[in-house]
Amino acid sequence: MEWFKAAEKFNEALASSDPTPGGGAAAAMVAAMGYSLALMAARTTCKKKATSQEVKDRLSVALHKLAALKVQLNHFIEEDGEAYSAFVAAKQLPKEDSIRPQAMQEALIHAARVPMDTATTAIECLHELEPIVSDIAPIILSDIYCAQHLLKTSIRCCVENIKANLAFIQDEKCVEKYNRAIELFLKSC
Numbered sequence: 468m469e470w471f472k473a474a475e476k477f478n479e480a481l482a483s484s485d486p487t488p489g490g491g492a493a494a495a496m497v498a499a500m501g502y503s504l505a506l507m508a509a510r511t512t513c514k515k516k517a518t519s520q521e522v523k524d525r526l527s528v529a530l531h532k533l534a535a536l537k538v539q540l541n542h543f544i545e546e547d548g549e550a551y552s553a554f555v556a557a558k559q560l561p562k563e564d565s566i567r568p569q570a571m572q573e574a575l576i577h578a579a580r581v582p583m584d585t586a587t588t589a590i591e592c593l594h595e596l597e598p599i600v601s602d603i604a605p606i607i608l609s610d611i612y613c614a615q616h617l618l619k620t621s622i623r624c625c626v627e628n629i630k631a632n633l634a635f636i637q638d639e640k641c642v643e644k645y646n647r648a649i650e651l652f653l654k655s656c
Contacts, residue, residue: 474524490631491582492548494624498589499540501617505596509609515604522602528654529599536588538593543585544573547628550578559598572637579645583639586625589618593655619656626652 477496480488488496509526512518527646554577557570596615603611626649636642 483570486542487548487551489547489551490624491550491578491585491628492544494582494621494628495540495543495547496504496583496596497624498585498592498621499537499544501589501614501621502533502536502540502592504610504617505532505614506537507606508614508622509533509599511607512602512604518604524603526599529595532595535593537617539588540585540592543588547578547581547585550574550581554578575632575636576638576641579629579636582625582628583645586622586629586648589621590652590655591624593618622652624656 473621477488481493488573509530512528513530523631528621554571554574557574560567590617596618597612600608600611600615629645629649633642636645
């Protein structure tokens with residue numbers, strides 16, 4: 468049960484008083500879980516003898532497209548913590564240091580970009596799943612639906628993390644761009 472220990476360890480880290488991992492890492496993890504559950508459903512369907520070759524071919528194409536997204540989602544889990552650390556480092560610069568305000572703004576923009584990238588990738592996953600839902604074996608169809616729900620939940624969580632950073636970003640064009648992205652993200656789920 469190694470997988471259970473890894474899940475337990477991540478949950479313990481989330482529950483600690485440490486600021487990382489936090490909501491952004493959790494959102495990326497939820498997206499990665501949704502993605503992984505979708506992969507399992509597609510792979511299991513491909514292994515079934517009753518699955519036609521035509522369906523196996525469609526699922527293989529989808530699996531290939533989804534494989535490229537796996538690395539990205541896993542990366543965002545770690546990158547969220549790095550973005551927070553960069554903000555803390557900028558905030559710890561002496562207040563009289565002339566580069567402090569700019570460093571803090573850059574760190575905030577980066578901290579908002581990570582959940583934005585996570586949400587974008589989760590949406591890509593949802594788009595890849597849409598055409599194959601009807602191909603999934605009925606016995607595990609609930610898994611593909613759960614995958615979709617997890618991906619949508621991740622997107623909503625990403626929006627909350629983007630908003631948290633936007634409250635402090637001073638670049639109006641950046642804020643406007645991120646707010647437009649938020650609108651699109653919410654429409655997708």
